[in-house]
Amino acid sequence: MNTQTAKILDLFSRINMIPRKSGQEKQIADWLVSWSQKHGFNVKQDSAMNVYIYVPASAGREKAPIVILQAHMDMVCEKTPESAHDFRKDPVKPVTSGDWLCAETTSLGADNGIGMAFALAMATDVSHPPLELLFTADEETGLWGAKSIVRKNLAGRILINLDSEEEGVFTIGCAGGRDTNITLPLSRKKLIPGKCFKMAIDGLRGGHSGIDIHKQRENAIVLLARLLRYLEVETRIMHLGDMAGGSAHNAIPRSAYAVAVVPNKQQSTFRKVFFKAAANLKQITGVYEPGLKISLAPIKEKVPACSSEDTVKIIRLLNALPHGAAKMTANSGLVETSNNLATLSIDMDNLNVLSSQRSFTAVQLDWITGRIESVAALAGARYVSGEGYPGWQPNLSSKILKLCKHVYTRKFGKEPRVEAVHAGLECGIIGAKFRDMDMISMGPTIKNPHCPQERLFLPSLSGVWDFLAELMKEIQ
Known part of the structure; x- marks a missing residue:
């Protein structure tokens, strides 16, 4: 490991000492302000907690155009079922395994902490033009910081987003997205005679709901819905009580559970049907999800239970809602339109479901959102779809793309890959605010973001650093 890679990893380690769950970025923002002041750089914060650091040009580079290096402060906080990690206060603990860096029992936060580390190192360690x-x-959770960027705080019109996840790939476009919240009113009784059973789906791989949506990774909420439907059709004896699943709109659910009340005289039948359904699910999903666990356990607590009618409504709604890739692009094999059946919960009066949609086109985003709204309406549920965020349309005539391709090919003796991604990048929102912004996205290789299996490929750090250092010299 060379000196520069070690420095980037040291910065990343310091970043990971600070809790930075989405919506709780004050500590990391304050740390960035302190870092800026220690280095003598001017710094601003806006009302959304965005941080703007102004780095003067290196000697002799004062007349070069201003370059914006951009990353986001928050991370997706996912952990294994047995982990006691508290993302509100505990540091992420990195572990090296060969050429890979991961975390002990949680997501690593390389998305996008490593991008932050690169930006900070660029400001102090290479010859560069004026930087913002x-x-x-x-x-x-919705690119909220980017939506609140104050135009007057940015003078640069070249932006390098450091939130991509494969070294040697330049991203020049991304999908737009929109979330839909579904609420199904319930009538729950305080006490129904019988035994309470907890049915749980666990051990799935999960992943990023954009870049992993087409990789045959099962959704725990979808599997739970299939299990419940089989039980409802074969027995018609249970009353659903508590339910929960998923953790974030942009993470494929890895676990989900439901609690049901079963009449005392029919518990044997219920168990028999459950284990048959569980065996069937394991058989058809085992190739893709070898860690799948399906469990049934009696619980002592009594939970308010839904009526038979509402139990059926819940099961039918969850089975009718789509999940996964809905349409592929014509030529590239890239997912064009998709949705993630993201989270599930029951409160006293309602079933709450969140679906997160993505598409490269506004027309198709409207279509998939309308499909989900229609299913909700047919089930007698209320729905609210957000405004969402725009996609980033590729610009093959981009000057920064042309320069990046030239520098990369000269540096490494091969051409980079140029692509768009089925994920949301802040470039879409920034481009809508600054129509004259020339943008590109890049980063080191990260696998399995948004889940505890997230890992960073260490050898890719030096390649990204060497390229960025050379690119900074070429921007005149």
């Missing part, structure tokens, strides 16, 4: 370091808040 832009660190945005609350990206992972």
Whole structure:
């Protein structure tokens, strides 16, 4: 490991000492302000907690155009079922395994902490033009920080987003997105005679709901819905009580559970049918999900239970809602339109479901959102779809793309890959605010973001650093 890679990892380690769950970025924002002041750089914060750091040009580079280096401060907080990690206060603990860096029992936060580390190192360690370091808040829950960027705080019109996840790939476009919240009113009785059973789906791989949506990774909420439907059709004896699943709009659910009340005289039948359904699910999903666990356990607590009618409504709604890739692009094999059946919960009066949609086109985003709204309406549920965020349309005539391709090919003796991604990047929102912004996205290789299996490929750090250092020299 060379000295520069070690420095980037040291910065990343310091970043990971600070809790930075989405919506709770004050500590990391304050740390960035303190870092800026220690280095003598001017710094601003806006009302959304975005941080703007202004780095003067290196000697002799004062007349070069201003370059914005951009990353987001928050991370997707996922952990294994047995983990006691508290993302509100505990540091992320990195573990090295060969060429890979991961965390002990949680997501690593390389998305996008490693991008932050690159930006900070660029400001102090290479010859560069004037820089504006832009660190945005609350990206992972809806790109809220980017939506609140103050135009007057940015003078640069070249932006390098450091939130892509494969070294040697330049991203020049991304999907737009929209979330839909579904609420099904319930009538729950305080006490129904019988035994309470907890049915749980666990051990799935999960992943990023954009870049992993087509990889045959099962959704725990979808599997739970299939299990419940089989039980309802074969027995018609249970009353659903508590339910929960998923953790974030942009993470494929890895676990989900439901609690049901079963009449005392029919518990044997219920168990028999459950284990048959569980065996069937394991058989058809085992190739893709070898860690799948399906469990049934009696619980002592009594839970308010839904009526038979509402139990059926819940099961039918969850089975009717789509999940996964809905349409592929014509030529590239890239997912064009998709949705993630993201979270599920029951409160006293309602079933709450969140679906997160993505598409490269506004027309198709409207279509998939309308499909979900229609299913909700047919089930007698209320729905609210947000405004969402725009996609980023590729610009093959981009000057920064042309320069990046030239520098990369000269540096490494091969051409980079140029692509668009089925994920939300802040470039879409920034481009809508600044129509003259020339943008590109890049980063080191990260696998399995948004889940505890997230890992960073260490050898890719030096490649990204060497390229960025060379690119900074070429921007005149």
